[in-house]
Amino acid sequence: MTQTGIPFVFMRGGTSRGPYFKRADLPEDRGTLAEVLLAALGSGHPINIDGIGGGVAVTTKVAMLSPSEDDWADVDYFFAQVSVEDRLVDFKPTCGNILSGVGPAAVEMGLVTPTGDETEVKIRAVNTGARVLARLQTPGGTMRYDGETEIAGVPGTAAPIALNFMGVVGSSTGAFLPTGNLRDTFDGIEVTCMDVAMPMAIARAEDFGLTGYETVEELDTNREFFARMEAVRLKAGKAMGLGDVTQSVTPKFGLFAPARDGGTICTRYFMPWTTHPSMAVTGSQCLASCALTPGTVADGLLVRPTQSPANVVLEHASGTIEVLVDFEMNNHFTLNSAGLLRTARKLADGHIYVPSSVWKGR
Incomplete structure (x- = not known):
């Protein structure tokens, strides 16, 4: 050959x-x-x-x-x-x-x-x-x-390697909130559909009967959770204008829980059919933006920073990732840029x- x-x-x-x-x-x-x-x-x-x-x-x-x-x-x-x-x-x-x-x-x-x-x-x-x-x-x-x-x-x-992301709002759907809502409900689960660097559907872990602190292995073996999450993701993708996302990895899915290790908020990120071992850089920007936006599913799970730029520390399955968010808060949240440090x-x-x-x- x-x-x-x-x-x-x-x-x-x-x-x-x-x-x-x-x-x-x-x-x-x-x-x-x-x-x-x-x-x-x-x-x-x-x-x-x-x-x-x-x-x-x-x-x-x-x-x-x-x-x-x-x-x-x-x-x-x-x-x-x-x-x-x-x-x-x-x-x-x-x-x-x-x-x-x-x-x-x-x-x-x-x-x-x-x-x-x-x-x-x-x-x-x-x-x-x-x-x-x-x-x-x-x-x-x-x-x-x-x-x-x-x-x-x-x-x-x-x-x-210092990265500064610009022009990431609505990069896939053309809108910060693709459905026009701060929250939507699919199959009885409240989610925030947001498009910042990566279109995502984000929910509270407790609404799936989870703590949000589960390990990657514990989540990946919980096939009942994945079935419920995928059903919500498919409906969210259609509502976000992405069409039938059965064979697409977008939108990604994320979960929030209160921080327990000194971070701003605890997260889990899905790729979407398996659990990310740590955190995606694009997903971190969307999750940080959601955490900073009043009215989203993050409400009540964190003490929301009000000064810009804000250093948002996301706890994830392998540790933490820090996102330096430059934003404005007038009548609504506006993202200017997001900075991260990688290698x-x-x-x-x-x-x-x-x-x-x-x-x-x-």
């Missing part, structure tokens, strides 16, 4: 991992592109034995980079979520953890030239149109990965091989 080799950089970005490609090295049409990504990741098997996926949703993600077509940005970042077993590729969402590795990957690929000891990379998220400013450590013009920054869900420490590390580079029967290459 002949194979087609595709250049790639393999990166951990935040608490996710996957291959980073140059968009120009991949098929142009979406159908063939999807088949190439399915083959590269090994989708269709629970441990992705015939590809480089890791058997869970946070390790079957793909970044595709190119020089930006936007006058503001340096790099266009096109994201794909590849399913572990179902041979599906979703091009609708974006991923903020994988985005953490976009700046370093762009440097490694020669798409960005370091400008000194610190390099700013302006990134346009193609899937949603969001603009993100990433600040990288590049001492002597070389990408630095070692450092003292620790993030929950990743062992050890690494060099900090990334280059793991490998070279070529990924897919059967030539899938794609013969350019």
Whole structure:
């Protein structure tokens, strides 16, 4: 069997991992592109034995980079979520953890030239149109990965990557509150449907008979909860204008509970058919915005910060994540930007091989 080799950089970005490609090295049409990504990741098997996926949703993600077509940005970042077993590729969402590795990957690929000891990379998220400013450590013009920054869900420490997200409100649906309501009720469950960086349906854990402090394993084995949550998610997706989301990972789902470890509020995040082991960067912005907005399902679960910028500390299954939210509160909550600190590390580079029967290459 002949194979087609595709250049790639393999990166951990935040608490996710996957291959980073140059968009120009991949098929142009979406159908063939999807088949190439399915083959590269090994989708269709629970441990992705015939590809480089890791058997869970946070390790079957793909970044595709190119020089930006936007006058503001340096790099266009096109994201794909590849399913572990179902041979599906979703091009609708974006991923903020994988985005953490976009700046370093762009440097490694020669798409960005370091400008000194610190390099700013302006990134346009193609899937949603969001603009993100990433600040990288590049001492002597070389990408630095070692450092003292620790993030929950990743062992050890690494060099900090500061991300500032702009233009993320209504990025998928065109509205901060896609249904026009602060709360909706589906199957007897009150939810807030919100679109900030990632469209989400957010509920209180207690309304599902949960504490909100369950472990990932406890939640993933609670199939009755997942069935109830999915039924609510499908109705929320339709109400948000996203149509039939049966085979789409958006909207994502989140749960709130009162903080118990010194944070602002306790959260759990779903991808949506499994529990996230920590927290998505995009989801953290939506959850933080929901927590800060009066009238949402977060009411009564936290002492709401009133001064901007506010440091919102979200407790999650692996620890905490901090979101620095710049906002205005007049008649309603208005998000200006959200900042987070992440890390990334280059793991490998070279070529990924897919059967030539899938794609013969350019």
